Amino acid sequence: MTEPSSSPPEQDDYGMSLPALVVLRISIVFIELFTRLFDILVLLRRPRLLPPYLGLWLREVRVSPYRLKRSFETTRVLQASGQIFKELMYGEMPVHTGVWLFWKAGLGRGSRLVDLGAGRGRTLLAARWLGAEAQGVELMQHHVDLARKSVEKAGAQLLVGDATRADLQDATHVFTNWTALTPQTRARLVERFRTCRPGTRILTVTRPVEAPGFTVLSKHRLLFTWGLEHVWIQEVRDNVVGDTTK
Numbered sequence: 619m620t621e622p623s624s625s626p627p628e629q630d631d632y633g634m635s636l637p638a639l640v641v642l643r644i645s646i647v648f649i650e651l652f653t654r655l656f657d658i659l660v661l662l663r664r665p666r667l668l669p670p671y672l673g674l675w676l677r678e679v680r681v682s683p684y685r686l687k688r689s690f691e692t693t694r695v696l697q698a699s700g701q702i703f704k705e706l707m708y709g710e711m712p713v714h715t716g717v718w719l720f721w722k723a724g725l726g727r728g729s730r731l732v733d734l735g736a737g738r739g740r741t742l743l744a745a746r747w748l749g750a751e752a753q754g755v756e757l758m759q760h761h762v763d764l765a766r767k768s769v770e771k772a773g774a775q776l777l778v779g780d781a782t783r784a785d786l787q788d789a790t791h792v793f794t795n796w797t798a799l800t801p802q803t804r805a806r807l808v809e810r811f812r813t814c815r816p817g818t819r820i821l822t823v824t825r826p827v828e829a830p831g832f833t834v835l836s837k838h839r840l841l842f843t844w845g846l847e848h849v850w851i852q853e854v855r856d857n858v859v860g861d862t863t864k
Contacts, residue, residue: 711823712843720793786811820853835851
């Protein structure tokens with residue numbers, strides 16, 4: 619038990635009361651069962667993607683992505699990227715949600731999706747379901763190490779890297795779940811979005827890109843592993859392309 623005299627949580631700590639944690643955990647279990655069932659039903663239409671999906675699921679059961687510890691390596695990576703611990707809060711977009719969202723955004727054969735903060739690559743399978751090229755950029759090495767083989771079997775790429783420095787020159791679509799990111803990190807991502815070619819579709823979770831030069835095409839409320847969330851589809855206009863040499 620924590621002593622009453624202990625210091626208050628640091629800025630980058632996140633915590634919940636025990637009752638709230640119990641309710642959250644129960645709801646997550648139900649959502650997990652629902653999303654896994656619908657993912658498998660969708661993937662039965664693309665049988666070649668089912669083994670990679672099951673491989674990712676098995677690794678998640680063995681090593682949960684939701685239990686991240688404060689290690690020396692985690693601290694080093696966060697300091698190098700200018701982020702804080704709570705920004706690593708994990709959540710995924712189910713394949714069935716991704717297939718619908720990406721279809722709505724015009725993703726398909728001849729398209730290229732880049733997922734910034736890809737975690738263990740579940741979202742990439744949705745892009746491959748539609749026949750698009752798919753690449754994920756993930757800050758944490760251990761996520762990539764656990765998922766890379768399964769992702770590659772699906773015909774996608776999962777790379778270690780800082781999303782705010784990712785190469786987006788060839789992307790036709792960029793997806794990022796920036797629900798837990800700080801305003802500072804989101805601002806750096808927006809600057810990276812400015813390096814995209816005009817016409818690139820930007821898909822963001824929870825909030826839109828609130829900056830000049832990004833046109834809102836549509837807004838949707840979709841199911842994620844933590845519940846329902848808003849997603850915006852926006853398009854890069856001609857006058858926002860920034861300096862790509864940075």
